[in-house]
Amino acid sequence: MAVKFTNNAATTLAAGINSSVTSIAVTDGSVFPTITGSDYFYVTFDDGTNKEIVKVTARSSNTLTVVRGHDNTTARAFSSGDKAELRVVAALLSDVIAGVGSSALNVDTFSGNGSATAFTLSTTPAGEDNLIVFIEGVYQNPVDFTLSGTTLTFDVAPANGRNIIVYHVAALVSGNNLTHNQFTCNGSTTAFTLSLAPIHENNTQVFLNGVYQHKNTYAVSGTTLTLDTAPANGVILEVMSFTQTDVNTLPASFVSGLTQVTAVGADHFMIFDATDSQLKKSLVSDVLESATSISTSADATAITIDSSENVTFTNNITVTGYADAANFKINGAQGSDGQLLTSTGSGVAWEDAPASGPSKGLAIAFSLIF
DSSP, X not given: OOBOOOTTOEEEBSSOBOSSOOEEXXXXXXXXXXXXXXXXXXXXXXXSSOEEEEEEEEEETTEEEEEEEETXXXXXXXXXXXXXXXXXXXXXXXXXXXXXXXXXXXXXXXXXXXXXXXXXXXXXXXXXXXXEXXXXXXXXXXXXXXXXXXXXXXXXXXXXXXXXXXXXXXXXXXXXXXXXXXXXXXXXXXXXXXXXXXXXXXXXXXEEXXXXXXXXXXXXXXXXXXXXXXXXXXXXXXXXXXXXXXXXXXXXXXXXXXXXXXXXXXXXXXXXXXXXXXEEEEXXXXXXXXXXXXXXXXXXXXXXXXXXOOEEESSOOOOSSOOOOSOOXXXXXXXXXXXXXXXXXXXEEEEOOOTTOSHHHHHHHHHHHO
């Protein structure tokens, strides 16, 4: 089972619905993810005043099978032509975190009491740009709260009983992967300059006074975001741009604190696959074989190299080409001047040359060496 999502998924209701129907027709179902088995995704119905989040458990062409009233919303009636969009909602983020694991993202939940403004988070976020805050499923503009260490403080105390959800990046993933830009509208300006150029319009989320704006109401070109209509004077425009996530450098203690083991052929290395540009694993035995041409049945101590770079082989050596050496020893000895390398019947040894001459001994020596 997995939650599915896709960029810029927006359409409208093909017909009006009441508060109990669970099979719902939309104008274009192809904009939504394809789901199989127990997969699902969330869709927000929006008539401009009321909103409802539903969990879509099946899609057949333009027909959605849904569970109504999700994420602290209430099932209600909507009309033909009302918006049906896949948005970033609290339920979606909660499910993503559950799938990724708590080591990647943290979530804190609180309940307002009408007077408290300060809430203590479970870990210290890198900064406000690493926070996504919802109250009753409504995104909160960062101008409405401050962060100091683990303390999140709202300008105004959330009402009694209101659910507060705070998401923040944790563990090895950090950096300004969420870039915030905010502006105060003047009633006439439609073009706003962002602090960076989003990779694509789909990498942005735009809110006016905390209300999500459909992507067909604005355009992005470079660092310029242009709204179709100028917001009213005093309205707060909030733009969230999703950028590349940085991976922190592992501290030395991360490695030094691990248990040391002696690698065997069945263990794995982590390697970078240049073909697929991905990190993958490889057997120790495969890496050694491809690097040194030692068969997988070779003894782990077949070759030793000491601090002086002397190489020792514990068994036979087969040379298929030329053997070129500046010096040569047999059984640790180089022999004396005039001695020849000869066969003893069970091995080779240095011996004095026979009186008849060295030709026979030399022939034996060369046949033994090469």
